[in-house]
Amino acid sequence: MPYPLAFALTLLVEVPLYVGALALDGTGRARATAAAVAVNCATHPALWWFLGRFTGTTAAAYWTALTLAELAVVAVEAALLVPLAGSRGPLPYAASFTANAASVLAGMLVARGLAAG
Secondary structure (H helix, E strand, C coil), rough: HHHHHHHHHHHHHHHHHHHHHHHCCCCHHHHHHHHHHHHHHHHHHHHHHHCCCCCCCCCCHHHHHHHHHHHHHHHHHHHHHHHHHCCCCHHHHHHHHHHHHHHHHHHHHHHHHHHHH
């Protein structure tokens, strides 16, 4: 999948999830949207570059790299939500985990559809 499509898909999936989750903490829609876009701008390019190093390797190596990289992204995005969205406690971590899990799944489905088509 080309990078612009992957990034657009990530934003399409993650931003509404972040906005909805952050509303539970009282974060306004504009601030939550800006925070969601910012955390993805901070993590997505590095994640894409890192995972590109495992393309063409064994399935085990790729899946291990994907899992570890996504766990790192969840932690970084959650930590960034604290100052950017004013979110506290477990909510930024739950929101980050949920948003990233959903976008990984969406990416897999789109990639499979592109490969089949």
